[in-house]
Amino acid sequence: MLASVERTIEGAIEEAVQDPASVRQVIKDGFPIGWFDHLSGLFGTSALTFAGIVGIDSRTLSRRRHEGRLSSRESNALYHLAVLYAHARDVLGNAETVKEWLHSPEPDFAGVPPIELIDTAPGIKEVDQLLGRIEHGVF
Secondary structure, three states, X not given: OHHHHHHHHHHHHHHHHHOHHHHXXXXXXXOEHHHHHHHHHHOOOOHHHHHHHHOOOHHHHHHHXXXXXXXXXXXXXXXXXXXXXXXXXXXXXXXXXXXXXXXOOEHHHOOEOHHHOOOOHHHHHHHHHHHHHHHOOOO
16 A cells, blocks of 8 residues: 555656646645655655755644645745656666765765755755756766
8 A cells, every 4th residue: 555655646746747737736735745755755864854854843844744734835845856856866767876876975065965955946956957967977
């Protein structure tokens, strides 16, 4: 059953990345908390660490778990992280390689692992641009 739920979330994430228009209202309504948990696993972080990346404090995360949904602001942040993850998976090949890369010191970022940069929009952009350079062999 859990594998089925994960495939469903993975498919929804992929659909959201491929067709942003289809996900606008879902973002406004708030993603189900399962998206948060699934992406936390894909990024290889604990829920509390991932909450910090998304901009959710621990008490708010507990409340969101009880409510079952994220706010539209939190969902918007999660959407951008899902898009980044999809790009990383496309460039690097598989989930384990993505996790390893995200947590490894990156020379282009003065030895800072990419995971430490993705808590802001400019950081997400920097990481995405590096993935683009890797994708095109310019690194």
